[in-house]
Amino acid sequence: MLDLVLKISLIAVTLSMLALLYRVIKGPSTPDRVIALDAIGINLVAVIALISMILKTSAFLEVILLVGILAFIGTVAFAKFLEKGEIIERDRNH
Amino acid sequence: MTEIIKVFVGIFVGLGAFLCMVTALGIIRLPDVYTRNHAASKGSTLGIMFILIGAFLFFYVKEGHYNSRLLLGIVFIFITSPVAGHLISRAAYHTGVPLWKKSVLDELKDKEKHEKHGLDRSNGEGK
Numbered sequence: 147m148l149d150l151v152l153k154i155s156l157i158a159v160t161l162s163m164l165a166l167l168y169r170v171i172k173g174p175s176t177p178d179r180v181i182a183l184d185a186i187g188i189n190l191v192a193v194i195a196l197i198s199m200i201l202k203t204s205a206f207l208e209v210i211l212l213v214g215i216l217a218f219i220g221t222v223a224f225a226k227f228l229e230k231g232e233i234i235e236r237d238r239n240h
Numbered sequence: 241m242t243e244i245i246k247v248f249v250g251i252f253v254g255l256g257a258f259l260c261m262v263t264a265l266g267i268i269r270l271p272d273v274y275t276r277n278h279a280a281s282k283g284s285t286l287g288i289m290f291i292l293i294g295a296f297l298f299f300y301v302k303e304g305h306y307n308s309r310l311l312l313g314i315v316f317i318f319i320t321s322p323v324a325g326h327l328i329s330r331a332a333y334h335t336g337v338p339l340w341k342k343s344v345l346d347e348l349k350d351k352e353k354h355e356k357h358g359l360d361r362s363n364g365e366g367k
Binding site: 148151152154159161163166168169175176178180181182185188191195199202207208214215221225228 | 313
């Protein structure tokens, strides 16, 4: 029974990732695409947790931390790039 | 694994998957960037935290000790996901993405203008 719930949840999360991919492709502005990419990265964490529960192994749990950190850093870099035009500023006084 | 914990894991995971689908629906259907960002940052954070709490209970019963990596993941996502949403929303406002035409309130508009004037004045005095 739990296996069935886990598999249905995995299918639901994957379908929602596909729906977010539609927004990444079509989104009218760049922040739309970045928001959808951030949500895809966070849904990827859920997919990893569900797969590690279905396979009954705790080997993939480091990947959750890694993907979470990478999604956050990517979104922050995109936001800074959109706002200022550069990510790493060399001139601190400006 | 005891049955009652299985029921709780099922409830948590089902709620989390439902919230993920609500997030996807909001991102597709809502009209502009800010409302979409509202759907993405709140809904998907809560959904992922439900799924991770379900996984935490699952592995706690299966292995018999706390899984610190999952706890770290829950705390990290709880902290960083709203921050990322706020940052990208601020970037969208500063790059001039328009609000939905039926939006009734833009509290940041006068404040932005005021801050820009204040900044210009201080620069002029500096020179």
